[in-house]
Amino acid sequence: MGISSDVIRGYNDTIILCLLLDEPSYGYEISRKIRTRTADAYIIKETTLYSAFTRMEKNGYIESYPGFADNGKRRTYYRITDSGRQYYREKCEEWQLTKDVIERFIREENS
Amino acid sequence: MNTIRNYLESMFAYLPNTPDVIRAKCELGQMMEDKYNELINEGKSDNEAVAQVISEFGNLDELGDALGIRDILKEEQSAASHIRQVSSDEAEKYLEEKAHYSLFAGLGTFFAIISPCGVILAGTSGHASRTLMAVGVFFLLAAIAACITLHTYSGLRMASWNFLKLEPCTVDYATAGMINDLRRSTHDSTILQRTVSILLFCSCYIPLVILHMMIGKSSVDGAGVVILLFMVALAVLILTVSGSREGGYRRILSLGGSRITGNSSGKSDVVYNRPAVRVIMSVFWPTVTCLYLIISFLTFSWQISWIIWPIAAVVSSLIKSVFGIRREDFEK
Numbered sequence: 001m002g003i004s005s006d007v008i009r010g011y012n013d014t015i016i017l018c019l020l021l022d023e024p025s026y027g028y029e030i031s032r033k034i035r036t037r038t039a040d041a042y043i044i045k046e047t048t049l050y051s052a053f054t055r056m057e058k059n060g061y062i063e064s065y066p067g068f069a070d071n072g073k074r075r076t077y078y079r080i081t082d083s084g085r086q087y088y089r090e091k092c093e094e095w096q097l098t099k100d101v102i103e104r105f106i107r108e109e110n111s
Numbered sequence: 112m113n114t115i116r117n118y119l120e121s122m123f124a125y126l127p128n129t130p131d132v133i134r135a136k137c138e139l140g141q142m143m144e145d146k147y148n149e150l151i152n153e154g155k156s157d158n159e160a161v162a163q164v165i166s167e168f169g170n171l172d173e174l175g176d177a178l179g180i181r182d183i184l185k186e187e188q189s190a191a192s193h194i195r196q197v198s199s200d201e202a203e204k205y206l207e208e209k210a211h212y213s214l215f216a217g218l219g220t221f222f223a224i225i226s227p228c229g230v231i232l233a234g235t236s237g238h239a240s241r242t243l244m245a246v247g248v249f250f251l252l253a254a255i256a257a258c259i260t261l262h263t264y265s266g267l268r269m270a271s272w273n274f275l276k277l278e279p280c281t282v283d284y285a286t287a288g289m290i291n292d293l294r295r296s297t298h299d300s301t302i303l304q305r306t307v308s309i310l311l312f313c314s315c316y317i318p319l320v321i322l323h324m325m326i327g328k329s330s331v332d333g334a335g336v337v338i339l340l341f342m343v344a345l346a347v348l349i350l351t352v353s354g355s356r357e358g359g360y361r362r363i364l365s366l367g368g369s370r371i372t373g374n375s376s377g378k379s380d381v382v383y384n385r386p387a388v389r390v391i392m393s394v395f396w397p398t399v400t401c402l403y404l405i406i407s408f409l410t411f412s413w414q415i416s417w418i419i420w421p422i423a424a425v426v427s428s429l430i431k432s433v434f435g436i437r438r439e440d441f442e443k
Binding site: 048051 | 131139167169
């Protein structure tokens with residue numbers, strides 16, 4: 001059974017911001033980190049990732065800047081902004097609340 | 112890696128050329144390339160890596176907001192919710208049936224052109240036999256009947272697709288892309304078919320001339336005319352089939368309207384902002400054709416009357432460049 005894409009959709013931003021908290025990163029690295037951290041349970045699609053980048057950049061949560069890969073190729077890097085950190089904290093609180101609510105309804109069925 | 116690049120190209124081929132779209136394409140290309148390289152480094156085969164990258168690419172619909180084209184799409188949808196969406200299955204079925212029934216119609220025309228063959232052979236055979244003539248006339252009538260039947264049948268069968276002409280329809284990017292690929296893949300054979308049919312047209316009188324010069328009997332001339340008719344009929348058949356296939360592609364691609372780039376790759380449309388010029392240009396070529404025929408038949412100076420065509424072409428280009436506006440500029 002796979003993860004629910006409906007639930008995770010609301011938290012793609014949170015996942016990406018979390019990975020940008022410590023250091024700037026670029027598209028594929030983020031996608032790879034998501035994959036390894038979740039042990040292949042969540043593989044983010046390229047289009048999902050890209051639309052999250054543009055949306056968050058428009059909202060001012062992240063900034064993009066051109067950088068260079070090890071092999072000298074141009075690459076777009078993203079870094080988190082202060083308002084992005086603020087947003088991340090809000091989303092974390094929101095998730096705690098959501099999780100608490102949902103967990104109240106998760107139980108083993110008595111047989 | 113080329114497969115991935117082509118995949119990306121084809122996904123983006125029908126999107127507007129805005130900075131947002133170009134940026135998205137570069138970014139997505141980067142990500143896919145990075146992923147591909149890593150998969151190769153992990154020891155995956157080229158095929159496996161390509162398959163994984165493409166399967167994990169996602170859906171272009173998700174990019175609507177990112178590309179700034181969501182508004183356009185939404186507007187189109189709400190303003191024109193009555194527009195019929197032609198699915199890729201429907202498009203394929205349409206093309207298949209069009210190819211199929213255009214062969215019927217083409218065969219019909221083929222029979223119409225060769226219908227006088229029997230009468231010609233009977234008439235030129237030298238010994239005026241009533242039976243031969245009767246057979247010839249029978250063949251003529253049968254061929255015309257076949258022609259009418261085939262045309263009616265194919266017309267009736269294709270009538271179910273009339274909505275493509277009558278109702279506003281549209282196709283999505285993926286379908287347009289698929290059709291355009293199909294069209295490109297048949298491009299060479301279309302050109303070959305046109306060349307063959309033009310060659311047939313140009314050389315159709317040669318057997319007649321050769322037979323006439325070598326033997327010179329009226330019965331043999333009849334055979335020459337029959338060969339001529341067959342060659343013309345074959346050429347028309349090939350032209351009908353290939354033209355109708357191309358027409359089908361154009362019809363589907365034109366449903367996408369101006370937002371689909373495959374559509375604008377054809378000849379550029381010219382519009383006229385003066386009504387008088389528009390009226391004149393809409394009847395220009397039919398008028399020239401009538402003039403040519405009238406003058407030629409009245410004066411019988413065919414050897415010079417062809418000059419009307421180049422003159423008309425020059426006049427038409429002049430009018431286009433003086434009064435015409437290219438459709439793209441006009442829409443801006």
